[in-house]
Amino acid sequence: SLLSAPIRAAHHVLTTNKRPPPAPAAKASTAMSGQSSGCGFLTSVVVHGDSALSEQEKELGRRLRRLYPAVDERETPLPRSWSPKDKFSYIGLSQNNLRVHYKGHGKTPKDAASVRATHPIPAACGVYYFEVKIVSKGRDGYMGIGLSAQGVNMNRLPGWDKHSYGYHGDDGHSFCSSGTGQPYGPTFTTGDVIGCCVNLINNTCFYTKNGHSLGIAFTDLPPNLYPTVGLQTPGEVVDANFGQHPFVFDIEDYMREWRTKIQAQIISRGQGLKVGNNSSPFSPDRMVASYLVHHGYCATAEAFARSTDQAVHEELASIKNRQKIQKLVLSGRMGEAIETTQQLYPTLLERNPNLLFMLKVRQFIEMVNGTDSEVRCLGGRSPKSQDSYPGSPNPSPSHSASIHSLASPAKPSGSHSYLPGFDSSCSNGVAPGRPHPSAHCPKQLPSTPSNAELNTINSVRSQQANACTSGDIDMEVDHYSNGVSGSSSNGFLNGSSKHDIELEDCDADMDPALPRRQLCGGSQAAIERMIHFGRELQSMSEHLRRECGKNAANKKMLKDAFSLLAYSDPWSSPVGYQLDSIQREPVCSTLNSAILETHNLPKQPPLALAVGQASQCLSVMARSGIGSCAFASVDDYLH
């Protein structure tokens, strides 16, 4: 229960971030002219403009996502129809490539013909299922339903060849890569619905007839099998259901059983962990403790350390300091936050000009928002958004960003070399480009970086890391810090303490009737101050570029921030998301990590690291054909 509060916040962000459309869908969404369904893979069908059809496709998309939530369709698309390219010539397709009919002579078994689905079954399904309805048994009813690997001869019925498996209607036998069948189930004929279920966890397959499970047909199945049907005599017609319609068999009930099994396994393994010693930083007790310390829950951390006999690795005073800074950042008082940081950690920002720049940009945004101390005392008022961090004596910071930065690459990117959890500031650097859950049109949102982009960032970063003169080969080196000690930024901060003092006076004469959301809180003086600050920021940026070279992230950050001024109502502008208080979180987390680093403490709490690693593990499992990853979502455990 100690953990539940901060992690819940993280989970929230995680789930909302899953909503935006996958990146490669860009082409599709334009073709769909404004339909924001996010089903990019439907392009070819939707273009036909048949609304009934698109409704069916949407239904298919919904059902497939519900059945196979762990499948990343950009990497491993699910079968949705029969392939017009991967079939024997005696096979005819119709009805959106879902209906199969036989058009050969059907004289001998040599006239048998098969068709495969468009894609193989992804392992991340865990359990995969499709159904085939026998529309007509034709002359002899020699239908075969099953699975085959790519390249298996299509002039055959499924099951007759190596890496091919089938259940045949005429005799009810199962064919396991062999010309002779084994007695398996009942025969099937016109009107019957035959289902085929592949269990990718134990690599078995069973069939169903009219919704009744017939028992295991095959074991030790190879990976990457395609749904396949074969026909052999004239008049044979079958319809496939890959999820277009509800299934006759209750496959979800079967999946529930396997989900429970896998989760029971996870829990039983986890129990072994608890008895382990506390010396490893990944022992559960120490993970919890370090997490609490990291985020500055000092009372909880103390209590937890006491009850588990651990030493707290950081001075309590330091925790409190960090907490103070976090509180300032999260309430939008950036000026004070920067000043406090400089007082408490004098060299930190000097050594991290990029970090300072980022803080300053945030300060600028807060000025626009009217929340920063410097503008608030100039007659502005705090906008409503600040209320999301009510002035409780000890606001619990929401650390969504840190975990988000870990988990998100595992979901959308699929980049192989990118290890999440080792560089939060990198992710933070691209954070403005990440689609945001607030109500913005997806078109106006920059898409998530593609694999290529991420890889570039990654390689740039590693080069930079190698260029570091410190000899420190720690991969966690912040890639913005470039090993250059930028000039001091003191000049921008003069007088901020004075404003601090004036703060209380300003608060007193605030007019509650003032309309909400005015630029800089509505004060002319504040606007001037903001514009002045903006110029300072501009020159700081130029200075930084001279000293450290070009930095695309910094440039974009500044551009986005300045764009706020281009709109009469910045809050409802396309770049207005920056004003959302939730955007303080990544800033807060980056600053927190930087402070911890100066104390030789990990900038990522091991718990967050472990969560990120687990997510990454799952995607590795999916790629390696280990089906149990389907039922082991990390999200399920972040509750």
Added chain:
Amino acid sequence: MACMLEAPLRISVLSEVTATSRHYVDRLFDPDPQKVLQGVIDMKNAVIGNNKQKANLIVLGAVPRLLYLLQQPTSSLELRTECAVVLGSLAMGTENNIKSLVDCHIIPALLQGLLCQDLKFIEACLRCLRTVFISPVTPVQLLFTDPTVIPHLMSLLSRSQRTQEYITQIFSHCCKTPEHQMILYNHGAIQNIAPLLMSPSYKVQMQALKCFSVLAYENTQVSMTLVNVLVDGELLTQVFVKMMQRDRPIEMQLTAAKCLTYMCRAGAIRTDDTCIIMKTLPCLVRMCSKERLLEERVEGAETLAYLMEPDVELQRIASITDHLVAMLADYFKYPSSVSAIADIKRLDHDLKHAHELRQAAFKLYASLGANDEDIRKKITETENMMDRIVSGLSESSIKVRLAAVRCLHSLSRSVQQLRTSFHDHAVWKPLMKLLQNAPDEVLVMASSTLCNLLLEFSPSKEPILESGVVELLCSLTQSDSPALRVNGIWALMNMAFQADQKVKVEIVRALGTEQLFRLLSDPDANVLMKTLGLLRNLLSTRPHIDQIMSSHGKQIMQAVTLILEGEHGIEVKEQTLCILGNIADGHTAKELIMTNDDMLQKIKSYMGHSNVKLQLAATFCVSNLIWNEEDGSQERQDKLREMGFVDILHKLTQASDPNLCDRAKTAMQQYLA
């Protein structure tokens, strides 16, 4: 096992009734109530998990004193509660402990205690009552002797999760008869217990579910009520269906499936309802799988057998579901050869369940093969199936024998199996052995199977006849059980069908005419029908008819008269008229009818009966009597003409029923020729 444990205990009690044990009891008699309380608490701590100590204290007479303290109004509530706790702990020991407690009238005392207002005390009493009532040695009737108890328990259901758990557990263990079901039902068990299915406590949910399964079992009224019950706006059947979801605990799935099975068998849910076909049946088949515990597999198979017994469609679906027929073959592999060496504990466990598994499998096979020929074939083709049945017939466990013979009976309905596998495996041998000395329920099944084995096309018929089966069957006809009498006479009937004269004589001799006529006045209509059938089979071909009628003609005619005059169903009278028709076919035998004017009048009146079947049989008889090519046919024709038969026949040639019309025309032709 029990003896081994008991003996040393007794010795220890007698030899060293230890000072400490006695000390505990002595302290219960202390004049200072505070010290008594402390004494009870110490006793509580001393007996927990210590069976020896429990036995000692019982022998030393702690129970009556504890009960006295528990009932004493002057005792403090705390003391009374602690007493109930200690008694509950004592009840947790051996069965002997329970017996001693029941002998000390603990049940009325605790039930009385439930009238107290204090929840903790009530819970302690209920917990102890629960432990006592779930023991097989406690007579369940004790719950129902005082009519105020059940309504009071119902009212306590709302008190706490514990009262809910204990009370529902008591109900589900004590509800053993239809009377018990009705008592609980009439006191609002359904309305009171239904909400508990949604309890946050798994234990409460489970006990409530078990209650519904015992309440619904073979009880139409309860089941009909259950289908209309709403829990949280959801139909009870849907609640049960959800409880069968595959991620629910096995125990819950199984018990929910039982509830739906019982409701279905009681007629409250149709067998073609989705919740039965798509949910209950597959759930029960899963319970039979190798992954389940042996107990679960037994219960699953038995429940499934019960569910589909009367419905061929369910049998067909089950027979293709998850290779059930092959899955059941595994039930015969315990204890497995590996378990013996690998693990003694496992071997013990397997041995204990081996009989149960086998009988459950036989029961399920019996149900599966009850109606469908293809399924029977599938079953007999299962590995070593017939051998297993044959050895099952001679197992020591009566349950296994009964189930094996049920299975054999089910399969014996197949003509093909009778001709092939039954004969190949000489199943008649163990079957005959089983018939020699078995309890009635086994006899019913075995004799019924024998009936099928004695069908004329069965190759087993000959060897069975040679084994002296006639005497055995004749003795069955004298049984008190109508089912056995039916089977006995049925088997004889089958045996007599197209049999040799020798066999027929043997049957008549062994049965004795006296017994034959006693059976003709049997109160059971089935017995009567089969006896008539036997008579009809005996009286087939002409020489047999004349021979039997010459020796037993008088009695047979008497019996026939009696039946035709008596209050019997159409089938019985039809069969009797057919016998008369057969008699009329004999050379000499027909004179027995011709000389009996009374009988002729009867036949005449049946020719004008409102039922066509009886008219047909009577006309058939007449046409045999007047058949042309036989000696004296002219006289008989004349006599019947005088009696007015021709007029009736003439009328019948105009009958609307084509068969009757034909028969009458054939008869009329005898006159024309």
